[in-house]
Amino acid sequence: MATHIEPERRTWEPPTAFANKTVKWIVYAVIVVFFLWSAWGVRISFDRLLIGLESGANLIQSMFPPDFGPRQLNLIRIGMIETVAMAIVATVIGVVISLPVAFMAAENIAPKPVYAVGRFLISVSRAFHELIVAIIAVKAVGFGALAGILALSFKTVGFFAKLLAEDLEDIDEGQIEAIRAVGGSRGKVLLYGMIPQVIPRIVGLTIYRWDINIRHSTIVGIVGAGGIGITLLNSFDRYEYDFALAVIIVIVAIVLGAEVLSAVLRRRVQ
Amino acid sequence: MLSVIDLEKTYETDEEALRGVSLEVSDNAIVAMIGPSGAGKSTFIRCVNRLVEPSAGTVWLDGVEVTALPQDDLPEVRRDMGMIFQEFNLVERLTVMENVLSGRLGYVNVWQAYRRKFAPEDIKRAYELLERVGLKGYENVRADKLSGGQRQRVGIARAVIQRPKILLVDEPTSSLDPETSRVVMALLTDIAKEDNIPVLINIHEVSLAEEFSERIVGLRKGKIVFEGTPAELTEGVRDHIYKGSPISEDSPVKETVSTTEVPNLREIDRAGIRG
Amino acid sequence: MMQAAATDDKYVWERYDSRQRLVRYIAVLATAVAVVISWTLLDINYSYVATAPREMNDLFSRMYPPNLAYTGEIVAPLIETIHISILGTALAVVLSLPVAWMGANNTTPNKATYSLGKFIITVSRSVNVIIWALIFVIVFGPGALSGVLAVGVRSIGFMSKLLAESIEEIDHGQVEAVVATGASSLKTVIYGVIPQVKPAFVGITTYRWDINVRASTIIGFVGAGGIGMELTTSINYFRWANVLTILLTILGVVIFSEVFSAYMRRKVS
Numbered sequence A: 001m002a003t004h005i006e007p008e009r010r011t012w013e014p015p016t017a018f019a020n021k022t023v024k025w026i027v028y029a030v031i032v033v034f035f036l037w038s039a040w041g042v043r044i045s046f047d048r049l050l051i052g053l054e055s056g057a058n059l060i061q062s063m064f065p066p067d068f069g070p071r072q073l074n075l076i077r078i079g080m081i082e083t084v085a086m087a088i089v090a091t092v093i094g095v096v097i098s099l100p101v102a103f104m105a106a107e108n109i110a111p112k113p114v115y116a117v118g119r120f121l122i123s124v125s126r127a128f129h130e131l132i133v134a135i136i137a138v139k140a141v142g143f144g145a146l147a148g149i150l151a152l153s154f155k156t157v158g159f160f161a162k163l164l165a166e167d168l169e170d171i172d173e174g175q176i177e178a179i180r181a182v183g184g185s186r187g188k189v190l191l192y193g194m195i196p197q198v199i200p201r202i203v204g205l206t207i208y209r210w211d212i213n214i215r216h217s218t219i220v221g222i223v224g225a226g227g228i229g230i231t232l233l234n235s236f237d238r239y240e241y242d243f244a245l246a247v248i249i250v251i252v253a254i255v256l257g258a259e260v261l262s263a264v265l266r267r268r269v270q
Numbered sequence B: 001m002l003s004v005i006d007l008e009k010t011y012e013t014d015e016e017a018l019r020g021v022s023l024e025v026s027d028n029a030i031v032a033m034i035g036p037s038g039a040g041k042s043t044f045i046r047c048v049n050r051l052v053e054p055s056a057g058t059v060w061l062d063g064v065e066v067t068a069l070p071q072d073d074l075p076e077v078r079r080d081m082g083m084i085f086q087e088f089n090l091v092e093r094l095t096v097m098e099n100v101l102s103g104r105l106g107y108v109n110v111w112q113a114y115r116r117k118f119a120p121e122d123i124k125r126a127y128e129l130l131e132r133v134g135l136k137g138y139e140n141v142r143a144d145k146l147s148g149g150q151r152q153r154v155g156i157a158r159a160v161i162q163r164p165k166i167l168l169v170d171e172p173t174s175s176l177d178p179e180t181s182r183v184v185m186a187l188l189t190d191i192a193k194e195d196n197i198p199v200l201i202n203i204h205e206v207s208l209a210e211e212f213s214e215r216i217v218g219l220r221k222g223k224i225v226f227e228g229t230p231a232e233l234t235e236g237v238r239d240h241i242y243k244g245s246p247i248s249e250d251s252p253v254k255e256t257v258s259t260t261e262v263p264n265l266r267e268i269d270r271a272g273i274r275g
Numbered sequence C: 001m002m003q004a005a006a007t008d009d010k011y012v013w014e015r016y017d018s019r020q021r022l023v024r025y026i027a028v029l030a031t032a033v034a035v036v037i038s039w040t041l042l043d044i045n046y047s048y049v050a051t052a053p054r055e056m057n058d059l060f061s062r063m064y065p066p067n068l069a070y071t072g073e074i075v076a077p078l079i080e081t082i083h084i085s086i087l088g089t090a091l092a093v094v095l096s097l098p099v100a101w102m103g104a105n106n107t108t109p110n111k112a113t114y115s116l117g118k119f120i121i122t123v124s125r126s127v128n129v130i131i132w133a134l135i136f137v138i139v140f141g142p143g144a145l146s147g148v149l150a151v152g153v154r155s156i157g158f159m160s161k162l163l164a165e166s167i168e169e170i171d172h173g174q175v176e177a178v179v180a181t182g183a184s185s186l187k188t189v190i191y192g193v194i195p196q197v198k199p200a201f202v203g204i205t206t207y208r209w210d211i212n213v214r215a216s217t218i219i220g221f222v223g224a225g226g227i228g229m230e231l232t233t234s235i236n237y238f239r240w241a242n243v244l245t246i247l248l249t250i251l252g253v254v255i256f257s258e259v260f261s262a263y264m265r266r267k268v269s
Helices: A021-041 A046-063 A070-104 A112-127 A130-141 A145-169 A173-181 A186-217 A228-237 A241-269 B041-048 B071-078 B096-107 B110-115 B120-132 B148-160 B178-195 B206-212 B235-243 B263-270 C018-042 C046-063 C068-103 C111-126 C129-140 C144-168 C172-180 C185-216 C227-236 C240-267
Strands: B002-010 B016-025 B030-034 B056-061 B081-084 B166-170 B199-202 B215-220 B223-228
Touching: A021 C068, A046 A241, A046 C129, A070 A112, A070 A145, A070 A186, A070 A228, A070 A241, A070 C018, A112 A145, A112 C240, A130 A145, A130 C046, A130 C227, A130 C240, A145 A186, A145 C018, A145 C046, A173 A186, A186 A241, A228 A241, A228 C129, A241 C111, A241 C129, B002 B041, B016 B041, B016 B056, B016 B199, B016 B223, B030 B041, B030 B178, B030 B206, B041 B166, B041 B199, B071 B096, B081 B148, B081 C172, B096 B120, B096 B148, B096 C172, B096 C185, B110 C185, B120 B148, B148 B178, B166 B178, B178 B199, B178 B206, B215 B235, B223 B235, C046 C240, C068 C111, C068 C144, C068 C185, C068 C227, C068 C240, C111 C144, C129 C144, C144 C185, C172 C185, C185 C240, C227 C240
Parallel strands: B030 B199, B030 B215, B081 B166, B166 B199
Antiparallel strands: B002 B016, B002 B056, B215 B223
16 A cells, blocks of 8 residues: 555544434534524514513513502402413313223223223323313303313313323233222222222322412403403503512412422322 | 641531541552441542542642642642542433543643643543553443443543552442452452552451551551551451450550440550550 | 131231231221212212213214314424423523522532522422413413523423432542542542433433423413413313314323333443
8 A cells, every 4th residue: 555554543533313314413503494494483583582681671670669559469369260260170071081081092801992082181181281271162052160160170080091091001000900809899899909909109290280280270261261361361452560470479379379289289299 | 659747627517527537648658547337438539539629638649739730730739639429420311432531621622621622641541441450342331221330440441540559448348249359359459550550549448458468557446456467457456446345455456446435445454455 | 817726725816916816907998988978079070970971972073083283383382392391491400400409418518509409499399280370371471481580490300309319429539539540529420420310300301301302291271372372262162173173182292202211221331
């Protein structure tokens, strides 16, 4: 060979997740182009951000101090009572509907066709955001708490049945076998072998879901499905930003309170 | 040359881990530090490169007072001290090669570290070391795929590629089976001899210390209670280090822990060691 | 409920002792009372309840079949929805890194930064995306920009919280080893911390993106861009066949994002 090659000159390339360098750079380029396209698509411009900064400052100025006047407090109180009540009722209704669905969607319990139906119900419930469900419920049963209850109950099923079905699939077969071995009937197997294993979980999940339902019931009012959400939307529409801030503060307080309460209760139940 | 003078360490929990330890490791000596768990061995080794901040005392490495350096200058002196760990401490999600090359992190800038750009001679050296420790062809294997023995070999390569002035080795075999322990110890001491690196090694398995080191230091309750050759480490001395039991007259026990703190040592007084 | 009443009184056995049972009864009773009170407070018009099934049925019959001709018109808002979800997630990624660093107790510089980190996480998480959207629409006007900001700000808390938890769980030994080689603190982060946190980071990001796709479908209700605006218009004009078309499209996108995010999380582990 004419050219001098250093003996044993070995090189090393840092590992990459891609097949080779070309692929890597193509992937990076695609990502960059996509981001640019996205940024262009939403028309982010320096001017808009600048204008936004100014109106943002104005907004904050008109929000402070939050308006907790007597009329406002009364509106908040009415809205919040409805919000919490909706969450409680919807949780109970949702859980009651979820229980059979969960058993349907547990692979080790339900026969194949039933299992498919159960899974389908869960998927449909999980697919749509609570506000989409709420907006349709409002069209079906009119404005108010009933629509909210319907929407929240519907969303509860997807969450609750999914998690409970997973627990049912994880239960200890040995315990069931033992009850069968002492001569238990199907019903007794369910009662002694299965329920005791999942009861604490059902209670825990119910509390957890109630916590989530509180969060959701604070906003379904924005599309007319009852609760504090409508109060919030009205305050924004009337440019009463100081009142809006008051509502937001109360929402945050209630949401955090529910979260803490639910965490404490679940720890005690487990 | 590493020289440690009157090193003390008291943790925030008021636990006195080291109570005045002085030690020298020079040339290409292999010094083993033995002692029961809780004696302060790990604390001592971590005080040398200041992974643990000593409470008092000084550490010198080749004329540099390590203990006097400000925090910002520590990386520079740590480059000269290779460390090998009990739990291997490889970055598990990185490949073998990346782990070995991490020994050269002190010589690249941040951007190069991010892009894994190391000097060609370091890469060449890394290949040589991998071959030396018996891991040829493993460079692109992720560290979490390796067995314990293999991981410690990578650990050795990572420390040696630093071209350190001393190797600090913390219980290199505690997480390995007896067979692998011996192989790893042999490899470690061989490489140190070849490259003329002095070694300070913490080890609680006395038989390994006797076999692979030239000098043994016995640590008990934060103090050195023995220093000598493996031959001088008699059964009596060993029991003294590990159980605090009395020892016979001719043993080369250096100094003893004060009697009020360690009641068992009162018997040593009676045997006339101190007088 | 499970009594073994033997002939001898001594052999009576009960599942719970009296105190346990009392606590249980009280808990059940309190729940029942809460539900009943809630129901009465809500003052629900029972005639609506009675007609609800019929109304629903009627609604769905008007929706079916979906208006397939309309599909072409919703492509643009659909793409905008995806853009919002991606840009919002990207914004949240950038902003959540420093917040997570402050909110993890092993990396935070001091008590004040730790509290600040926790505060940002709490505020961001407790305010729903639709409320953030309302606020940003006032500030930046209607459109996708407000949507991106709403989705982004809302996601910071979620991502920082999970990221901070994964930072708190890293193996300190691996970091110690990198420090011992003489690496500066920044190099230690690059070499010893990032590789450990990376899978969690990718997992959290794709998981949040999956959630954000759903969120991006609804922020249009308050004018923050995306397909939600199209959906409200169709509903307000009673174009039910179009509504079903939109719903089916959303379903498709949501399923895609869920599958994709599950795939990514499996791949990076």
